[in-house]
Amino acid sequence: MEDHVLKNVRSFCDKLTRKDTFGIKGVMPSEEKNSLTGWGPAKNMSRWTNYLTFDIMANARYEAFSKEQADHRIAKGDEVKTKDVFYFLQKGRDPETGEGFTLHELVAEASLLILGGTDTTSTAITATIFYILLNPSCLTKVNSEVRTAFTNTEEIRGSSKLNNCRYLRACIDEALRMTPGVGGILPREVLPGGITIDGTFFPPGVDIGVPIYALQHSSEYHPQPFEYIPERWLVDDDIQPGEIGSADSVARTKSAFCPFSLGPRGCVGKGMAYKELMVVIARLVFMFDMRISEGTTAGQGDPSLDEESLRHRVGEFQGLDKFVLQADGPMVEFRLREGVEGYEKEG
Incomplete structure (x- = not known):
């Protein structure tokens, strides 16, 4: 799935500093790029990450479901040598009865693949951006880690180098803890x-x-549960037992963390979601300086509200629980970093 992800992430990043955003395809023209000496227009990240994740999954589904793809396979005269998920659905057999999936079961699986992987991944990307921008020390740390690890944008893809960005992963997990998609x-x-x-x-x-x-907000498992602290996911041998960052505290935090659910009913797309999250956030951090647009508070709590409303925390990303989270904001401005080696040179 990585090619589908990267194709759409490139397009997403390409548009973040544009004023005439919609209807533009391809690489930013050099004359327009040269004019971008400052910050681009504010983007509502809840909407923009939704566009991104829907495009990624729509692209992947088109490849799987389209008539063109089917015709291509038939023309080659094979039995679907491209062993994607649909190949295994068609070939799958119950180990005890030897029977394959019924039509009803195939429809259910197809529905899952059509509907899954959009809103929840969008929320996770947006929440991570929200929290690192409202916590400058976290932004500084993740900037340093990512910008040191990579020399150009196209290096940022599924790899051991990306997996070794432990603070980036901690920022994502902490955002998932504080603002789970479900x-x-x-x-x-x-x-x-x-x-x-x-x-x-x-x-x-x-x-x-x-x-x-x-x-995921129980203080029994997560000390200071309403504070965004990525360090709670990283073991520091110098930390005393019981304190945030100690081995026992990290283990306890992980034991009560289930944004993808757990067990046999856990999210089937968890692996892909994490790859998407790591790639998207790393590319944004590497390519751009980012900031909350001045004078905007979308996505933030309202400190004037009574604490009993639970909507008073400025630093907590706000949303409505409609099974998946429905959110608005934050409004974020992007500025392309000077000298960044981007994908436009890679084709």
Whole structure:
């Protein structure tokens, strides 16, 4: 999937400093690029990252579902030598019965692939940008790590070099902890016989669940739960046990972290989502200086509100729980870094 991701990320980055954003394709013309001596116009990142993630998944789905792709395979006279996910869906067999997927099951799998991987990934990208821009020390650290690790934009792709950007990954995980794409419960039905949880009996047929947002803001597992602290994910041997950054504290934090859910019902696209997040955030950090547009507060809490409203925290990215998060903002300005070796030279 990396080619589909990179193709759309290049287009996304190419447009961030443009004024005439829509309807433009390809590389920024040199005459326009030379005129960009300052900051570009503010972009609503909730919308822009949504455009990006929908384009990535739409591109991938077109390749899988399109008639042109099917015709190409038929013309080659093979049985789909390109072993994508649809190849395995068609060839998959139950190990006990030897039966393949039913039409109903194939439709369900196709629906998952059509709908998944957009809103939640968009929220994660937006939330990470929001938090690093509102926490200057975090921005400085991630800038230093990424800009030191790579020499040009096209190096930033799935690789051990990208995986070694541990602070970048910590920034993403902390954003996922504070603002999970699905913050409510993922309900599970109690099976026949019922179940007792923490001393309370739940009869069969009842739907139960733990809100992901609540779990990931429990001070029992996450000290200072409403503070954005990427260091809580990184073990520092010099930190005393029990303190943020100690081995036991990091382990405890990880034990109550489930933005992709857990177990056999966990998100099937978790691996791709993390690759997308790492590539997108790293490229933005490498290519651009970024800042919250002056005078805008979109996405931030309102300190004038009563604390009981839970919307008073300026530093917490705000959204509405509609199974997936619905958010607005932040408004971010981008400035292309001088001397950046970009993908325009790579074709």
